[in-house]
Amino acid sequence: MDIVTEIKKGNRRAIARAISIIENNEKDAKSIIKKIFKNSGNSMKIGITGPAGAGKSTLINRTSLELNKLGYKTAVLAIDPTSHITGGAILGDRVRMTESTDSGTYIRSMASRGATGAISTSLRNSIRILEYAGFNPIIIESVGAGQTEVDIEKVVDMTVVVFNPNTGDSIQTIKAGLTEIGDVYLINKSDLPGSNQLFDSVRDFIGMSEKNPVVMMVSAKSNKGVAEFAKKLVEIMKSRQKTKAKEEASKLDLELRDIVLNNVKNKVTTMLDSSKSYATYLKKVQSRKIDPFEAADKISKGLV
Structure with a gap:
């Protein structure tokens, strides 16, 4: 069963399944949204x-x-x-x-x-x-x-x-x-x-x-x-x-920013977890040799 076709028909089981995918499975969710996005809003x-x-x-x-x-x-x-x-x-x-x-x-x-x-x-x-x-x-x-x-x-x-x-x-x-x-x-x-x-x-x-x-x-x-x-x-x-078209454009601006910021946050978290520089500065902060603001500035410069 093609879930997107079934959603279009108003099949309630397909709708329920699609929303469960949206909530729990990012990869499959992206694939569904890709197919239906043009017809939304x-x-x-x-x-x-x-x-x-x-x-x-x-x-x-x-x-x-x-x-x-x-x-x-x-x-x-x-x-x-x-x-x-x-x-x-x-x-x-x-x-x-x-x-x-x-x-x-x-x-x-x-x-x-x-x-x-x-x-x-x-x-x-x-x-x-x-x-x-x-x-x-x-x-x-x-x-x-x-x-x-x-x-x-x-x-x-x-x-x-x-x-x-x-x-x-x-x-x-x-x-x-x-x-x-x-x-x-x-x-x-x-x-x-x-x-x-x-x-x-x-x-x-x-x-x-x-x-x-x-x-x-x-x-x-x-x-x-x-x-x-x-x-x-x-x-x-x-x-x-x-005014719906104008309002929708501004909502999409907010949404895109949310997604980009979330992606960047996830990327930075992954980088910090494996960064030697971060580990070094963290030890300095923990031993009170440097304050967190100065350490964060130095770490951030290394990331950008």
């Missing part, structure tokens, strides 16, 4: 982020159903914190998203593997696999930890930030980065006490910013406001289509 990518417990998975499940009703073919990549025991992803999200899977949505959990903000090469290339299979839009759900929420912006075309009154979110506790990246801010679980106050403070604090984001209230559990949210996403996708 056309799908809209929606980042959905926010603190743990904000109800993102239920929201994505319901939103995918609404987007599919509007004629879209949605896929979801849920980035999970790496399971330290297996190195795999924690699959809780899939359990909460079974309804949308039945309607044709493709869902895949990916381990973040400790990548900075989980924006690793495997995420970018998994998106390409899904694009090649004809999915549009592709929703990327990120964990609400560390830098992830802010870094997700480097990969997606628009960002949705989800809060809910239960997680103790208030304007005082919301991380600075989150207040700058959203195109849409959602107050989920809007039937809970405190949601109106949170909505007002988010609208006053973030809604008036230069970016002028949309602020909405939804309750994913009772499906209240989700259809309106999906329509708003479609509206934003259509307006973003005009």
